[in-house]
Amino acid sequence: MFIDEARIYVKAGDGGDGCQSFYRDKYNRKGSPDGGPGGDGGDVILEVDENVQTLLDFQYRQHHQAERGHHGSSNHKKGARGADLHIKVPAGTLIKDAETGLVLRDLVKAGDSVIIARGGKGGRGNSRNHPRTFGEPGEERTVILELKIIADVGIVGYPNAGKSTLISRISSAHPKVANYPFTTKEPVLGVVKMYEDATMIVAEIPGLIEGAHEGRGLGDKFLKHVERTKVLIHLVDIAGCEGRDPLQDYKKLNYELKAYSKELVKKPQVIALNKIDITSAQLNIKRFKKAMPRAKVFPISAVTGEGIKELLDAVYRKVKGLKIDAKR
Ligand SMILES: Nc1nc2c(ncn2[C@@H]2O[C@H](COP(=O)(O)OP(=O)(O)OP(=O)(O)O)[C@@H](O)[C@H]2O)c(=O)[nH]1
Ligand SMILES: [Mg+2]
Numbered sequence: 001m002f003i004d005e006a007r008i009y010v011k012a013g014d015g016g017d018g019c020q021s022f023y024r025d026k027y028n029r030k031g032s033p034d035g036g037p038g039g040d041g042g043d044v045i046l047e048v049d050e051n052v053q054t055l056l057d058f059q060y061r062q063h064h065q066a067e068r069g070h071h072g073s074s075n076h077k078k079g080a081r082g083a084d085l086h087i088k089v090p091a092g093t094l095i096k097d098a099e100t101g102l103v104l105r106d107l108v109k110a111g112d113s114v115i116i117a118r119g120g121k122g123g124r125g126n127s128r129n130h131p132r133t134f135g136e137p138g139e140e141r142t143v144i145l146e147l148k149i150i151a152d153v154g155i156v157g158y159p160n161a162g163k164s165t166l167i168s169r170i171s172s173a174h175p176k177v178a179n180y181p182f183t184t185k186e187p188v189l190g191v192v193k194m195y196e197d198a199t200m201i202v203a204e205i206p207g208l209i210e211g212a213h214e215g216r217g218l219g220d221k222f223l224k225h226v227e228r229t230k231v232l233i234h235l236v237d238i239a240g241c242e243g244r245d246p247l248q249d250y251k252k253l254n255y256e257l258k259a260y261s262k263e264l265v266k267k268p269q270v271i272a273l274n275k276i277d278i279t280s281a282q283l284n285i286k287r288f289k290k291a292m293p294r295a296k297v298f299p300i301s302a303v304t305g306e307g308i309k310e311l312l313d314a315v316y317r318k319v320k321g322l323k324i325d326a327k328r
Helices: 161-169 223-227 246-262 280-291 308-319
Strands: 002-011 022-027 030-034 045-048 064-065 085-089 093-097 103-107 113-117 138-149 155-156 189-197 196-202 232-235 269-273 295-300
Touching: 002 085, 002 113, 045 093, 045 103, 064 085, 064 138, 103 113, 113 138, 155 161, 155 223, 161 189, 161 232, 161 308, 189 308, 196 308, 223 246, 232 246, 232 308, 246 280, 269 280, 269 308, 280 295, 295 308
Parallel strands: 002 064, 045 085, 155 196, 155 232, 232 269, 269 295
Antiparallel strands: 002 138, 022 030, 045 113, 093 103, 093 138, 189 196
């Protein structure tokens, strides 16, 4: 279970100003007041959309503003109301006030919605008894959105195996990629679009090394996330860039999973042999296949993209509970 969190600033539309105007003609030189009222500002509404699954998009857009009301005009004409702003969030989003931390609403299911900032009232137009007034400001506030997510797929593998490179390539997430271990220190979530509306949520699980279950490296604190995923992509640096033996990496990591929980190691795994663009990979692929003749493996390059489509198809089929093709 991951907690996806976003902090957004919302501002409802200001009310439009009332109009100051006098109707004059040759019989009415002094003029009679005919200023129209301003329109109300639009509200900001949070609503559940079933097609939205994470709060990732809010990392790129934090400011959200509804349209202001239009100003009134002469001949008592009222300004148009500002359009409401509908912000789409996933089902299960908890909305908290950023200042007080109080829960404002829990949007549980499709169709749930809440107005989190009300538009300002439009001003009044001038009349015989009143001067015109200005529109009121729309409400503004900062809210925290919180969502509990269960990832469909966990990417596990030794540090530097290319987990961040892979998740950047296949999903909307863009964690830092660097040629040293432990670049990623927290799990990273990404949404993979398969086709049309079909998506799966993938998580990079960082920091697993030999001895992780005893607290080495970043320890076992992220393994609890893996327990809730349906399928694992076990990513192996098949080029052996770190000077280790890829086959040993694979075995040791499985041992860590098992040491943490016997159930975890039984989870369906799809084995991806990464970095096949490096020459040393070819020999290691042969060795790997020879040592594990019954395992279906997917040679890939997270950098060039080779083999990734086949990998994702197989993972997606497993997620959906279908069997992958007969082994190669
Ligand atoms: N040649 C080649 N290099 C790769 C490939 N995938 C990843 N790399 C490189 O391997 C290094 C580590 O990649 P990351 O994606 O940061 O690996 P990671 O598993 O997320 O590593 P940590 O987060 O540090 O545990 C980077 O220098 C990448 O450019 C690949 O398919 N081919
Ligand atoms: Mg990483």
